[in-house]
Amino acid sequence: MDITIIHGQAHKGSTYHITDMIRESISSDNTVIHEYFMIEDTPGFCVGCYKCIQSGEQYCPHADKVQEIVSSIIESQVIIIDSPTYCFEMTGQLKTLFDHYGYMWMSHRPRKEMFSKIGIAVSTAAGTGAKNVVKSIERQMFWWGIPKVYKLNFNVNAMNWDGVTEKIKTKISNRVNQISEDIKNNINNVKPNIKTKFLFNLMRKMHTGNDWNMTDRNYWDNNKWLGSERPWNLYNRL
Numbered sequence: 001m002d003i004t005i006i007h008g009q010a011h012k013g014s015t016y017h018i019t020d021m022i023r024e025s026i027s028s029d030n031t032v033i034h035e036y037f038m039i040e041d042t043p044g045f046c047v048g049c050y051k052c053i054q055s056g057e058q059y060c061p062h063a064d065k066v067q068e069i070v071s072s073i074i075e076s077q078v079i080i081i082d083s084p085t086y087c088f089e090m091t092g093q094l095k096t097l098f099d100h101y102g103y104m105w106m107s108h109r110p111r112k113e114m115f116s117k118i119g120i121a122v123s124t125a126a127g128t129g130a131k132n133v134v135k136s137i138e139r140q141m142f143w144w145g146i147p148k149v150y151k152l153n154f155n156v157n158a159m160n161w162d163g164v165t166e167k168i169k170t171k172i173s174n175r176v177n178q179i180s181e182d183i184k185n186n187i188n189n190v191k192p193n194i195k196t197k198f199l200f201n202l203m204r205k206m207h208t209g210n211d212w213n214m215t216d217r218n219y220w221d222n223n224k225w226l227g228s229e230r231p232w233n234l235y236n237r238l
């Protein structure tokens, strides 16, 4: 199994440690980890050139960094994305990465491999706001087509991991252990729910009459999604 981990921060604080606990409890001996840290792996800011959406993702001025992470995501069964809560939101550097993935939202050119993956969104806050952050991360992964996203948000009442009390660490550890069992049972076993299927079909209708973006339209056509093929059926045939 492969796991891609995208840290919305460079430092190893509470958020990193919780993600690491999850990694450890869902990994086995042959698990391959692809790990990225924002800022080091953050592409430059999106400049709004629309090249990814209109011409192809390879034409993004930041394609090198952006596509390296996409390749890891495609190879992985589980994608973990974390961020500390900054002013009720994810970090700016993580949002910068997400902006580059607009082209692979269901409304444009989602990757068929996404429709069988598990996502995990992690955030910590000192007091409040982490719930908002995991919801935002979940929303991004949902629009990539990922059918199941687990959310782990904790108020740690601290500025860093050393400052977190043993009581809170035990609560976190119990929650991680509980959710990890569920995650392990669901690996290679998830299917899109009605919400994903509904939105995919709405996008399908939109692309059927799409004469404003032939890159998107041809993509849907080549995947036979404008006909009867669906991305989630791929894995039923294997």
Ligand SMILES: Cc1cc2nc3c(=O)[nH]c(=O)nc-3n(C[C@H](O)[C@H](O)[C@H](O)COP(=O)(O)O)c2cc1C
Binding pocket: 009, 012, 013, 014, 015, 016, 083, 084, 085, 086, 087, 088, 089, 124, 125, 126, 127, 128, 129, 156, 158, 159, 160, 161
């Ligand atoms: C710039 C900045 C903004 C923050 N905003 C919030 C916030 O909106 N709500 C909150 O409860 N804590 C906030 N915090 C505290 C952190 O979210 C909290 O300490 C978190 O656990 C840090 O995670 P880390 O140890 O992984 O860096 C903020 C911290 C910083 C540095």
